[in-house]
Amino acid sequence: MKVLVPVKRVVDYNIKPRVAADGNGVETQGVKMSMNPFDEIALEEALRLREKGQADEVVAVSIGPQVAQDVLRTAMAMGADRAILIHTDAEIEPRVVSSLLKAVVEKEQPGLVSMGKQAIDDDMNATGQMLAARLGWPQGTFASRVEIANGRVEVAREVDGGTETVSLTLPAVITADLRLNEPRYASLPNIMKARKKPLETIAADSLGVDLTPRLKIVSVAEPPERKAGVIVETVEELVEKLKTEAKVI
């Protein structure tokens, strides 16, 4: 079975994002970019399936400008066998991403798509569900455990108030939540080896997908800032202030 792992290049999670001066987005010039952390987890899960003998090939795919090649090289350094870049310089939304990924799935015919539950830039949490819908495949979202047996995949899902387990036919789409696994680091020899692994580039506009967004970004603004308050010395003072000043207890 082939596993397809979509990965997104995003502002590194350790960087505090700053709203760009033009008010149309977040500053990305000169900012450290990395693979979306949820996608790393999804990739790790695919690699573990291959190591268990349940998958035979792991293919990473990214959509974006040429520089998105760096996250694909990272994916191959972690262990992906090869990579595909769907090249576009356009700003694309999950609706378009899921259409482009559907085209890749139709070409590659994977038995499983393993992807992050959301990207930490737009926080949309939609692409996996939309891709599954477009393909008519079942979905196992917010996965904290994935087990493949007898042509099905059992997925434990992190839901409000507990853990839900579902059983899906294959092929399927799973979206990784934080506690699914702890992704490996790419070793230096593997980073070197990844340079020689195949990376194919496909022009997004060759896939017959309309890239025009339906959701227009009107503006992006800083959230209202909270001001630091006062330091209290004793528990009695704290309780007193909560009662009389904040009137919250």
Add this chain to the structure above:
Amino acid sequence: MTALVLIEIENGRVRQASRSAIAAASRFGEVDALLLGEAGAEVAARLSGIRKVLHVPALKHALAEPAAALLAGLAGSYSHILSAASSTGKNILPRLAGLLDAQPISDVVTIQDESTFVRPIYAGNALATVQSSDSVRIMTIRSSSFDPVAEDGGSASVEVLDAPANEGKSSFVKLDQSQSDRPELEVARVVISGGKGLKDASNFHTLLEPVADKLGAAIGASRAAVDSGFAPNEMQVGQTGKVVAPELYIATGLSGAIQHLAGMKDSRVIVAINLDPEAPIFKVADYGMVGDLFEILPALAKAL
């Protein structure tokens, strides 16, 4: 314009987060509610502000595949389709959007008009105002941003619908529910959260529970505390966990990482208790207390 809201039942009541989504939907016009599973039609019909309850008893476990297929069949009658930004809503609504080739809008915090919405991006470090050109607008609502409609006062009609044909691609296996007598984290008036400073799981109980009991508070945890096994996943507050905005949020033994702040910085009053006076949590706290929480928390429980 008419909106449809996918609602959820918990312990025989309509979840507060669903009632917030109904409040948001009422900005667009009349509101119908869609209820999946056997129970809850009567309580749903009593909700304030509902025209009609569409009840689908056969869809017991609200699996995304049949639920989205059902919604796609109903979508033609509605201008907007909403749900709470709950795990159920986030599972089903984007799949619906995929079926309709629409772009869903997640975690809406402000509705400006029928097509213009504000939503947080980058873990709440920025707010994006977005405008949708879809014919049916599909969105999940951040419950802390909309006051819920009342649980009663209405008398909606109930229409029972059949489930779409089961394609058999997904099936429910089990639900492991976490048991708690405490209020739901996302809707509690007071939340007390613990971080790595609590040192182990037993301290979570012995130090936080007495304070939570006195205040009728829900208990939350930082991601570091959850990752260290001090508290279960569903207690995590933060961008990757639950987003809360209670009247009072008490953060203990947690530093205030960006991802945690994104989950609680809209709380009305924030109290921080931490040994490290430089911890970033003090920058957002209305009241800070520097010291040993192993002494402060028992004293606080006593003083309340």
